[in-house]
Every structure is written in structure tokens, then in C-alpha cells.
Amino acid sequence: MDTNLTFHLLTSERWPDLEKLFGKNGACGGCWCMWWKLSRAEFEKKKGAGNKSAIKRIINSGAVPGILAYTGGEPVGWCAVEPRESYSTLSRSRVLQPVDDKSVWSVVCFFIAKAYRRKGVTVKLLEAAIDYVRKNGGKILEGYPVEPKKGTTADAFAYTGLASAFRKAGFVEVLRRSPTRPIMRYYIR
Numbered sequence: 001m002d003t004n005l006t007f008h009l010l011t012s013e014r015w016p017d018l019e020k021l022f023g024k025n026g027a028c029g030g031c032w033c034m035w036w037k038l039s040r041a042e043f044e045k046k047k048g049a050g051n052k053s054a055i056k057r058i059i060n061s062g063a064v065p066g067i068l069a070y071t072g073g074e075p076v077g078w079c080a081v082e083p084r085e086s087y088s089t090l091s092r093s094r095v096l097q098p099v100d101d102k103s104v105w106s107v108v109c110f111f112i113a114k115a116y117r118r119k120g121v122t123v124k125l126l127e128a129a130i131d132y133v134r135k136n137g138g139k140i141l142e143g144y145p146v147e148p149k150k151g152t153t154a155d156a157f158a159y160t161g162l163a164s165a166f167r168k169a170g171f172v173e174v175l176r177r178s179p180t181r182p183i184m185r186y187y188i189r
């Protein structure tokens with residue numbers, strides 16, 4: 001892997017890079033990284049163009065929904081990271097209910113360009129997310145990766161990241177309500 005990755009916050013100026021990385025399908029099935037922000041009914045109704053418009057409005061409002069990874073000036077990876085309350089789906093999930101009443105930021109999604117998958121980009125994006133949260137005064141960064149029971153997980157099901165990548169970035173498991181879905185945290189000093 002090209003270890004010369006650079007990272008930039010997703011701002012309106014970088015919108016064309018997200019479009020290029022996500023492609024016409026919006027990363028996966030018209031998601032445009034709105035899965036965690038909407039009710040299931042809203043998500044299905046907006047799937048595709050509606051979700052694309054929704055994320056663009058968020059970015060144009062000045063909010064930063066995540067971080068892009070680049071190599072050679074080309075976008076190759078995405079990590080959605082914001083305060084947990086930005087992701088309403090988390091509050092509706094039985095498995096991903098809050099661990100405690102501490103204020104946390106959440107990493108909920110990754111999208112890596114096909115040629116860069118399984119090359120450590122997720123770990124580097126997690127490290128960039130830790131740095132971003134630290135700079136914004138956050139003390140806890142939480143993730144909800146998958147941990148396959150055996151073998152590998154198809155890329156389409158690894159969008160929340162793999163537990164092994166989180167461990168490599170220094171996260172620790174704090175709770176597991178499902179055999180394949182640990183809740184992991186990085187405590188920022």
C-alpha cells in the first residue's frame with residue numbers, strides 16, 4: 001500500500017471527491033452514508049438521489065460528517081465520524097444502545113476504494129479520526145465494527161469496519177450484546 005496517505009475533512013470544497021469515491025451507486029446501494037442518520041422508512045424513501053441530496057445539504061451547512069483519505073491526490077477512503085447524537089439509528093438499535101452516559105463520538109462507516117481494500121487504510125482512517133476528535137475536545141471515540149465468527153466478511157457487510165482494524169488502532173472492547181458486534185472505544189488522553 002502507498003503509505004503516503006493524506007487526510008482531509010469532508011467540506012463542501014471536497015464534495016466532488018466524495019462523489020468520485022462513492023461513484024454513481026453512492027458507495028453501497030444508494031446509501032451516501034445516510035443509513036445511520038435516518039429512520040429505515042426515510043432511508044428507503046430517499047435511497048439514491050435523495051440520500052445524495054441529504055448528505056450534500058449536511059456538508060453545505062458547514063457540518064463535517066467525516067474524513068476522506070487520499071493517495072496521490074485521489075480519494076481512496078472514507079470514514080464517517082461525528083458526535084454519537086448525529087446518528088439517530090444508534091439510539092434505536094438494541095445492540096448498539098449507549099454503554100453509559102458519557103459523551104462519545106462515533107465512527108459508524110467506512111468506504112474504501114476497491115484497489116485499496118485489505119491494505120490498512122481503515123486503520124489509518126481510524127488514527128485520523130482519533131486525531132480529529134482530539135482536536136475537537138472529544139474524550140471517547142466509539143466504534144461498532146463486525147467480528148466475523150469465522151473466515152472473512154464480504155466487503156458489503158464490513159462497512160462499519162472489522163474489530164481487528166479497531167484493535168490495531170488502539171481501541172478496546174467495552175461491551176458486546178451480539179456475538180459478532182462488539183462496541184469498542186478509544187480513550188483520548
